[in-house]
Amino acid sequence: xARRNRISLAIDGGGRLAVAALLAGAAAWPAAAQxxxxxxxxxxxxxxxxxxxxxxxxxxxRAGDTAMVRGDIxxxxxxxxxxxxxxxxxxxxAIAAGKTYDPNLLPxxxxxxxxxxxxxxRSWYGRARAMGDPAAAAMLEALRQxx
Numbered sequence: 001x002a003r004r005n006r007i008s009l010a011i012d013g014g015g016r017l018a019v020a021a022l023l024a025g026a027a028a029w030p031a032a033a034q035x036x037x038x039x040x041x042x043x044x045x046x047x048x049x050x051x052x053x054x055x056x057x058x059x060x061x062r063a064g065d066t067a068m069v070r071g072d073i074x075x076x077x078x079x080x081x082x083x084x085x086x087x088x089x090x091x092x093x094a095i096a097a098g099k100t101y102d103p104n105l106l107p108x109x110x111x112x113x114x115x116x117x118x119x120x121x122r123s124w125y126g127r128a129r130a131m132g133d134p135a136a137a138a139m140l141e142a143l144r145q146x147x
Contacts, residue, residue, distance in 0.1 A: 054086045057093075064096060071110040073100050084124075091133035098124030098139065104146045118143060 064079035
């Protein structure tokens with residue numbers, strides 16, 4: 001039976017790249033080549049800010065997006081408002097919450113007029129604008145023009 005070598009890479013405690021060559025069938029990494037969990041590389045998928053966001057925020061926003069696309073506006077509203085509560089400096093959460101009230105946008109998601117509330121949409125968009133989000137000003141203008 002042929003033996004194959006395997007090369008593994010890890011970051012050691014000093015931030016240096018450690019290379020471990022293991023023979024096929026080896027039971028475990030040598031202790032020196034074990035990756036240090038406190039020095040892990042940043043995610044290649046998530047934006048850098050995701051690491052500083054409150055725990056659960058991103059999952060809550062994604063779940064809200066899923067609910068919105070499915071037309072479950074009340075669930076999306078609840079999720080976005082909770083996300084805005086746990087991360088009050090998130091203009092994205094404020095805009096998302098505002099969209100669940102926006103009479104100009106709700107029909108695109110199959111929602112009837114009973115779920116719209118222009119004043120609440122204006123309040124959420126205003127909150128995002130106060131945080132400096134340029135998209136919020138456009139949302140407020142569209143809301144104003146739609147009245």
